[in-house]
Amino acid sequence: MNYKYIRLNPSQLLVFVFLVFILLGTLMLKLPIATTDSVSWIDALFTATSAMTVTGLAVVDTGTAYTIFGQLVILLLIQVGGLGIMSFAVLIFIMLGKKIGFKERLIIQHALNQTSIGGVIKLVRNLFIYSFTIEIMAMLILAIRWVPEYGWGKGMYYSFFHSISAFNNAGFSIWSDSLMQYVGDPLVNLVITFLFIIGGIGFTVLMDIWHKRNYKKLSLHSKLMIVGTFVLNLLAMIIVFALEYGNPNTLGSLTTLGDKIWASYFQAVTTRTAGFNTLDIANLHEGTITLMLLLMFVGAGSASTGGGIKLTTFIVIVLSVLTFLREKSQIKIANRSIKDKVIFRSLAILTISNMFIFVNVLILNITEPKPFLQLLFEVISAFGTVGLSMGITAELSDIGKLIIVFTMFFGKLGPLTLAFSLAKPVQEKIRYPSEDILTG
Structure with a gap:
């Protein structure tokens, strides 16, 4: 085969490289030194995909099923998946003094979801500086809490693991109950939530704040x-507090008002693709679960470590609806108008995402003997690369696990990236007359 004739567009290349890293991660997690006991191929694939897509859904207990080596493989996949494969490729090129051409910049633009190729190399360089600095600082602060409790070795390792996992919005934890034992701990709550909020707000925003420093x-x-x-x-924190206050299995079991507030705050913000939890998700009221479904679907920010349709996409769609209802011709906000191309892209993301979720929930309802709400929660959590679960992940059949694997993969790369990787560009040379159709 002559590889010279293989032509991949940026979207196709991203899909291909992601698949390669997931397969490599699967092979490494199947090594005898990676596990404490035998882990099936499907479970290794599930874990590798969950780590690479920074989701956090787990079919086996990370702290007991995997050795330190296996956990470090998971961390490596989280870091590469969170900051981006192409970002690491750029870092290697910079370290080797290689020139980064137009094609490589175009690929980076797609990988980081940027609107232009201008400044993408500077963005990548700053991305690593900011990310590693924040992760190290968070690790040292968490060590203040965990070193006295677990000793220097374990305390520093637990701090290191959770710092990387939280900043990359992965949701993987050493403990089987995630962070439930620290439900009222101010330091753990603040540091972990700070990490995944910063990681989820987007590197473009962080750079903008750093350089301009004026709202x-x-x-x-x-x-x-x-x-x-x-x-x-x-809003999410207030609603969770109100809905769960009298629930004896969640906030009702906590003795102090402070613990209830911390728990409400953590559950409200973790749905923005973080995946950690300090309350048992399966015991939440259905109203709270419904709110979480919306928050997980919306997700974090563009060019961030999080998933979902993205907050700005959601805002554009809401503004489009309001503009239509007011019979205005342009979306205006903060003395700026939003281009039609952005509106069409947002609607495309919403439509493709909804269709994808519907099909996957339909398949799981056929293959899995589980309640509809639990399956819907699992699919949206996987699509938003959140990692929260109502406790059914490990109980899924092999077909169910493969569906969730594909959902995590789809959610991480994004609906448009996968759509563009399959579609062929078409040049429109003919303009047809317009005609109205009835809608609504």
Whole structure:
């Protein structure tokens, strides 16, 4: 075969490289030194995909099923998946002093979901500086809590593991109950949530804040992400507190008001693709679960470590509806108008995502003897690369696990990336006359 004639567009290349890393991760997790006991191929594939897509869903207990080597493989996949394969490729090129051409910049643009190729190399360079600095600082702060409890070796390792997992919105934990034992611990709650909120807000926003340091000078995207994140998290926290306050299996079992507030706050913000939990998700009221479904579907920010349709996509769609109802011709916000191309892209993401989720839930309802709400929660959690579960992940059949594997893969790369990887570009040379059709 002559590989010179193989032509892959940026979207196809991203899909291919992601698949390669998942397969390599699967092979490494099947090595005898990676597990404490035998792990099936399907479970190794599931874990590798969950780590590479920074989801956090687990079919086996990470802390007991995998050795330190296996856990480090998972961490490596999380870091590569969270910061981006192409970002690491750029880092290696920079270290080797290689020139990065137009094609490579175009691939990086697709990988980081940027609107142009200008400044992508600088973005990648700063991405690593910010990420590693934040992870190291968080690890040292968490060590203040865990070193006295577990000793220097375990304490530092647990801090290291959870710092990387949280910043990359992965949701993997050493403990089988995630962080439930620290439900009222202020330091653990603040550091872990800070990590996944910062990781989920997007590297573009972080760079914008760092360079401009003035809210008025920030780009419209940054302003929408900051305000949207704050409002959504605050509303979600208040609703979770109100709905779960009298639930004896969740907030009702906590003795102090402070613990209830911390638990409400953590469950509200973790749905933004983080995957950690300090309450038993399966015991939450259905109203709270429904709220979580929406939050997981929306997800984090573009060019972030999180998943979902993205907060800015959700905001654009809401603004489009409001603009239509007001019979306006343009979407206006903060003295700026939003281009039609952005609106069409947002609608495409929403439509493809909804169709994908519907099909996968339909298949799981056929193959899995589980309640509809649990299966819907599992699929949306996988699509949003969240990692929260109502406790059915390990009980899925092999077909069910493969469906969730594909859902995590689809959710991480994004609906449009996969759609563009399959579609062929078409040049429109003919313009046809328009005609109205009845809708609604």
